[in-house]
Amino acid sequence: MDKRLEDVSSLEISGSRQACLNRSFSFEPGDSGDGVFKDRASASRWLYYGSDGRWHFGSTISKNTGQLATVLRSSLCDTSSPPDNAWEERVLLFGRFFGFQPSSAKVRCEFWEDCRAAWNTAKTSGACNALQILDCEIAEINAMYDQIMSGSEDGEAPKFRQRGRDAWLYYASDGRWHFGFGRAAARSLPGNRLRSQECQPGTLPVDVRNWEVRGKGAGCERCSFLPSRTRLLRDASDAWSWRNDVWSVSAAVEIRGARCSDSNGCYELQHARSEGSPVFKHRTLQHWLYFASDGRWYVGGDADDMCLWASRGSLRSCECAPGTLPADVDAWEEESPLYNGYVRAKACIVTSIPGPDLKIFKDAVLSAPPAVQVTGAAATDWNGRYTLQVHGSCPTRLPSFWKADLDVWLYQCDDGRWYVGHKKHKEKRCPGRGLRSSACRTGELPCLASWDEHRWCYARSIFEPAVCVKVLVEEG
Known part of the structure; x- marks a missing residue:
């Protein structure tokens, strides 16, 4: 061979008459420039270079002595x-011991440079964001699998995780694609349920034609793999490509109006999950808003549910296409023990806070005074002291002020005006039936604004200028 030892990434011995010798090894470089090959399935089996100028297969004791x-x-x-x-x-x-005789064992080496180039080419040219396994004799294997990028470094084979389970499709050390669970997949060990034919590095599972499944018969058939009818379908569409700049559109999600009060509040954008879908965490509670395996957004209280795409939670959206953000969903449903399922949440409102606005909102909350005084209104109910209200679970909402003795609020609406109105108007962010200011910048108090006062004129709702109305800031 014209390549050096340090160029080898792994080595597989096959074809020996003794089955225990057919094993896969990974290269481990030594401090002095030499190296050994460690059995991937056993920490006590090695290939090491002996003093006689040969490679030997032996135990840890044999290697050390x-x-x-x-x-x-x-x-x-x-x-x-x-x-x-x-x-x-x-x-x-x-x-x-009577010496040595020729062996039928063969060695297959995989080289770092070739493997990296092959897998990088496969990831770029053979796009496969998701795949579906069909017609497998083991029913639980038939499912959708999504490509996981976070644990796949440059030059490594991609891994595919089954939606809703810690089950994987991965390229193992024996040069085959295998179905297996977390520990085996993490170590790239051969599985014992479904496997592909041997294939070269850079071959994606959807490009493999022949698959084998573990036999169900008695005796030796149980230990052997039999031909399978398994088919794999590629899903390389953009449907699973979540937009890269979610922060600019939805840095936070605000939920209000849900019957389960713990579901209400502000959920801020977290680091993206491995498959790319955004995740939002409640500002003060251990609640998560995430996209689950059944194509719905869920509000759940368990981080493990989020990691495994579990389809359960106190609140969920209707089915939507991957890539749809929570604020763009048409309808939401709440969990109902009475009906043993989910019912339509008619009062639930879900809105997004873009990233640029989020910073403005936070600065406005921090700079808001503890209270303001409203004077000069013709209707005396609007005059008085309004105290600052910051929702504990939603400090990213614009500050609002509440008059303690009445259901009267001072708040800024989406049109930039400040309004004095009732709580139902504030919650819907619509104009109130009291006072309104001239347009202000987002988060800016209306101390210098001009005001109009609402009145009814022949059953018509109108606003007329109110010259005497003033808003004064109380110092903390």
């Missing part, structure tokens, strides 16, 4: 070269 009479050894080679395909197996007769 430098034993040469091992069960398998290579032909003579240089210490900087990976082993070739000429191998010898140990001959034992009545428990005594």
Whole structure:
């Protein structure tokens, strides 16, 4: 071989008459420039370079003591070269060592440079954001799988996670795609349920034609893989491509009007999940707003539910296409123990706060005075002292002021005007039936604004200028 030992990423021995010798190894460089190959399935099995100029298969004790009479050894080679395909197996007769004989074992080496280039090419040219497994004899394997990018470094094979479960489709150390669970997938160990035919690095699972499933029969059939009817379909559409700049559109989500009061409040954008969908966390509670495996947004109280895309929570949206943000959903549903399911939440309102506005809102809350005085209104109910109200779970909402003895509020609406009105108007962010100011900048108090007062004229609702109305700030 014309490549050096440090260029090898992994090595697989196959074809030996002794099944226990057919194993996969990963390369571990040494401090002095040499290296060893460690068995991926067992921490006590190694391929090491001996003092006789050969590679040997042995245990940890054999490696540490430098034993040469091992069960398998290579032909003579240089210490900087990976082993070739000429191998010898140990001959034992009545428990005594009688030398070595030629072996049918073959070695397949994977090189770092080739593997990185192949997988990077596959990720860019063979886009496969999601895939679906069909017709597998094991029913639980038939599902949708999404490509996970966070745990896949540059040059590594992508992994696909089943929606709603900690089950994976991954490229294992034996050069096959396997179905397995968390621990095996993390270590790239061969699974024992579904596997593909052997394929080269850079081959995506949707490009593999032949699959094998573990036999269900008795005896040796149970330990063997049989041909499977499994089919894989590619989903490379943009439907699963969440927009990169979610912050500018929805840095926070405000939920109000839900019957479950814990669901109401402000949810701020967190770091994106591995599959790219945004996640929002309640400002003060351990509640999450996330996109689940059934194509709905859920408000849940468990981070584990979020990580596994669990389809449960006190509040959920209607079904929507991936890429749809919470504020763009048409309808929401609340969990109802009475009906043992979900019912339409007619009063629930979900709105987004864009990133640029979020900073303005926070600054407005921090700079707002503890109270203001309203004077000069013709209707005496509007005059008086209004105290600052900051919702504990939603400090990113614009500040509003409440008159303690009446259901009267001073708040800024979406049109930039400040209004004096009742709570129902404030919650809907619509003009109140009291006073209104001239347009102000977002978060700016109407101390210098001109005011109009509401009145009825022949059953018509109108605002007329109120010259005497003033808003005075109380110092804290």
